[in-house]
Amino acid sequence: MSIRVHNTMTRTKEEFVPREAGKVAMYVCGPTVYNHIHIGNARTFLTFDVIRRYFIWRGFDVTFVQNITDVDDKIIKRAAEEGIAPADVADTYTFAFRAAMESLGIERPTAQPLATQTIPQMIDMIERLIAGGHAYAVDGDVYFSVRSFPAYGKLSGRDIDDLESGARVEVDDRKQDPLDFALWKTAKPGEPHWPSPWGEGRPGWHIECSVMSEGELGLPFDIHGGASDLIFPHHENELAQSEAATGTQFVRYWLHGGLLQVNAEKMSKSLGNFMLLKDVLAVYAVPVVRLFMLQTHYRSPLEFSTDRLDEARTAFERIENLVRNLEWAKSAKAMSSGAPSASRELLASARDAAREKFVAEMDDDFNTAGALGAIFEFARAANTFLADNQSDVGVADIELLVHAKELIIELLAVLGVVVTGAVDIEFPPDVVGIANQLAGYAGTDPEEAVRALLAARAAARAERNWTAADAVRDGLAMVGLVVEDTAQGARVTYRAVN
């Protein structure tokens, strides 16, 4: 079985054939570091993190490169607003970006070059473009000549004449063609600048990606990713520069993700309708945010909504509960002969089917929504097994339970969704007082206090003293601890009060 990917260039799904068997060379456009990233930016990075993880899980050796644009108009503007140096703005938000990626559980790139550390290579490529007749210098600026590259527009599916008939092309007399774009810009006073054959200046936006991707990966590399709003002009321009400069194919497969929307409108910094990733993560756990996003295919638009996030949280709890219940059932004393063989076979075949479907869905252009469906279908099968056999788990069933749990953990890990089933129980200090009151507990250890309370409740239940038993449960509920009665006795889990 092979992996199929949707290639923006051809607008179809194609079999993924890497340039080198068993290896994937991919490049994903990183951020311009002038602000914290918002949840829409995060979606794109999450998408390609999952793609990368999946390739690795399927046995590929992945080289993952992501640039950081640390010199740019917006950084300069922000620095001016705050009265600090552009480099300080860039440093601040580069640090913040890396922290944000880590907080979302996104694996670090193999290489993460900075634009400001790639200036000589950019100048070199610009010189080659000029030498090849693909670029020209005017007053210290250098422009790429779109007319010099006949294939210009092939990625985004437009042609130059169509573009020019649109009303929004800026007019600049110094350009040979309105669509020509800057490779090098003369620095204005106070702006960051580097020496170049055309004078002190700084690079245009698109050139860095051409240079860095080629420098780190060589051409053509396998996958170039980004959000769909980068297709034009950014990626079109990258492609034009690279292919014009090298005469070889730039990228084998172009992958683009759909945009996050708010009220059916693109979330963007310029529209001001954005939520910062860090603010969302302050309220929703990482697995919940990942699940929320991965329940929609990466190429589709996704509406940001706290209602959707709340639903994702409930869905994630379903998985967490299952993993915890599998672990709990496993710890049961082997009481008897165990589950009937029909029940065991059902679970085993559901396990195989889940893995098979997961792979098939992910192979099909990384269909995480379908893959999650496979996991949830298996969750039901596992829950059914537990429901049917929870009071009758035999020694022979233990292995089955372990495998079920491991499968869920493994497959979700491919999506970067970490589920352990371990409940973080912070035994609140307040339970000591409650235990003192309801169970006569005289110590000071919260965990001991909880045990005393459960013991007291068990005794009360044995006497069918429901009032006393419920008082314990209510008391624990006040500090956020939930009591659950299971076939193996009562247990306590933690649930945030909000």
Next chain:
RNA sequence: GGCGACGUCGCCAAGUGGCAAGGCAGAGGCCUGCAAAGCCUUUAUCCCCGGUUCGAAUCCGGGCGUCGCCUCCA
């Protein structure tokens, strides 16, 4: 104006020629002292019209609607 994408159960969302996954929400039932967790049952013919086909949500044409790109943007 040009180019492109999308329109599937109450909400979200897979599925791109052969009897419509999954999540959330709702209803009924089971389990439970009551709960919690969970299980079972139950809710769609796929925006509209026309066409191709033995057969279409899935292909083609038209219409309506939404979104994106065409300017910085993940």
